[in-house]
Structures are given as structure tokens and as C-alpha cells.
Amino acid sequence: MFHGQLKKVFRESHAKGANLLAPVPTAMPMVTNCLDRGDYIGVLSEMRQHQCLRAGDVETWVFDLDNTLYPARYDLFAQIDQRMGRFIARKFGISTSEAKIIQKKYFHAHGTTLRGLMLNHGIEPNAFLSYVHDVDVSVLPTDPRLHRALEGLGGRKFVFTNASAAHAWRVLERVGIASHFADVFDIFTAEFVPKPTPGVYDRLIRHCDFDPAKAAMIDDIARNLRPAADRGMLTVWVSNGDPTAPLENDIDYVDHVTGDVAGWLSDAGVGTHRS
16 A cells, blocks of 8 residues: 555656655666656665665664564574463463464464464463563673663664563563663553554554654564554664564665664764665
């Protein structure tokens, strides 16, 4: 729907000779070529490349939690993943291999395993979340480098997670960065509707009261960034080699890619980062 609206606007504006990119003349040659061949998605890509918000102008930072604010190599999420499988196996009296199939099926179909269990089996969310988040966070070291990077950023900072706030605060405290965050928008606040469901991003924006055109979102799952980009947010994909992170072939909605969150944020904080 978003791309359809974009196509209509550019078709009509181009026909009238309107210059929608007057503030960014460096983009005009590439955009004109895209318009001439009817490549409206190409127009979107060029606009995002040339018009996207500079990191130094961000007023609100929205971070995913697991495998984003700590590296995937510490395998904390692997503990959660294993406990989800055990919960399903015990609940339905099936083998762990059978439970894993159900777990991943619901994750890909519904955004979270929990959402699939709730919709298909009426599972009570508190019991599930309490069980799967009963993990050993001591595997995570404190991260003074990330602490310094967050300290150097202007603007408010939020965590946007499909996990519970209780789990999020445990992780933030363990890593040593909890003091930087104004709030956690968790799966309870989202009324159990997970990323990347588009409507939950609107709920996030209202709840945290920020302008998406002056905000950035950082997540290790690329598909979670599309709704953020559609709402005008700067998007940063954390490419950490996590095999559980689905990736679409078309990621023109991603503005920046990094494997080093602290390093990227440090550059953003002093206004030196470039695409």
C-alpha cells in the first residue's frame, strides 16, 4: 500500500513537472532516471539514500534488545530459544524436535512463537514469558564501550522488544547501560502484537511520544525495520551473523548496516558517521 501511494504521487508530480527533491539536487539525476523507466521503488531507494535523517540530528533512538544491545556470540538468546522449545514440548507432550518445528513455524508466521501459541492454542502469555526468560544473564559481560557510546548520543532512548520489560531491564542492568533508557516498550505494552506488525509501530510512537521523522531504529532482524522506514525513521540493521534473524532479499528500507553497534553509535555521537 505504501509503495502504491508513492507510485501515484511520483507519477502525478512527474507529469506536472514538480521537483519533489529540490532540497537534495545531488539525487536528481538518479531519481530522474528511475522515474523515466517507471522504477518507483528505485526512486524510494534514492530518496532514502540522499534525504535520510543524519545520525547527528536524531532526537529519539529506538533499540531492539536481544542480539542488538549485546552481541549474538554470547548466546543468551540461545537459552531463550531452548526454553521455548522445552515449554512447547512439555505443554503438548511431544518431543523437543517436534516442539522446535512448531516453535519456528509460529515465529515465521506470527512474528513471535508466543503469538502463534496464543492464537492457535490459547496459551496464557505470563506463564510462557516467565518460563522462557528464566535465563542466566551472567553470560553477558558489562560493556563500558557501549555505555560510553550511548552516553555520547543526544536525544531520548527506548528499547522496543518482543520480550518482556522484566527481561529487558535484567539485560540492560547486566550490560551496564540501563541508566540511558527512558522506557521499555515490551510485548505487554504492545498487547502481545509483535514486531514487525505495522500497527504496533504506531502504538510505539504514540506511547513514547516522538516524531518518527526525527527518530532512528536499530535492530538485528532486518524485516523489523521496514515499518520503521515506512514511518520515516532512520534505520540501522545490526548484521551479527545470527542464523535465527530472517532477512529479506530486498532491504532498500535499511539506511545503515553495522556489525559493531558501539562503534557506529560512537561515530554518530560525534557526528562523524557516514553511510
